[in-house]
Amino acid sequence: MYHQIAGRKLGRTTDHKEAMLRNLVTSLIIHERIETTEAKAKELRRLADRMITLGKKGDLASLRRAMKSIRTKEALGKLIKEIAPRFAQRNGGYTRIIKYRNRKGDGATTAIIEWVETGAPTKAPSAEAKPAEEKQP
Numbered sequence: 001m002y003h004q005i006a007g008r009k010l011g012r013t014t015d016h017k018e019a020m021l022r023n024l025v026t027s028l029i030i031h032e033r034i035e036t037t038e039a040k041a042k043e044l045r046r047l048a049d050r051m052i053t054l055g056k057k058g059d060l061a062s063l064r065r066a067m068k069s070i071r072t073k074e075a076l077g078k079l080i081k082e083i084a085p086r087f088a089q090r091n092g093g094y095t096r097i098i099k100y101r102n103r104k105g106d107g108a109t110t111a112i113i114e115w116v117e118t119g120a121p122t123k124a125p126s127a128e129a130k131p132a133e134e135k136q137p
Helices: 014-031 038-057 060-067 073-086
Strands: 033-037 095-102 109-115
Touching: 014 033, 014 038, 014 073, 014 109, 033 038, 038 060, 038 073, 038 095, 038 109, 060 073
Parallel strands: none
Antiparallel strands: 033 109, 095 109
16 A cells, blocks of 8 residues: 655655755755756755755754755755745745746656745835935026
């Protein structure tokens, strides 16, 4: 029976799948936006959200748990110092999956996965906020 087995198989052995997901989450932390297949993105979302939660805690045990999934110390540092503080007021849903296109070679549905809050200002400054210059005759 197939009861209580979470996650997608992705056509790989368990070891290969876990290694691939660790590579993907490291790339997502470093580049903040990656393109992959839709199934991989949906599976990656679970791991990426868990890494943000561990980064927000910031204690030694959480850092060690995060280091099991993150490949490089640079990525771990970026997670703790830059990415996790962005989501301090957010309780979940740290990633966004955007369906992108079908890949030319095999027709696989691809998607872009990125952080919801990218650090850039969400609104452009409006023209009303700037002081109007008075015309002099």
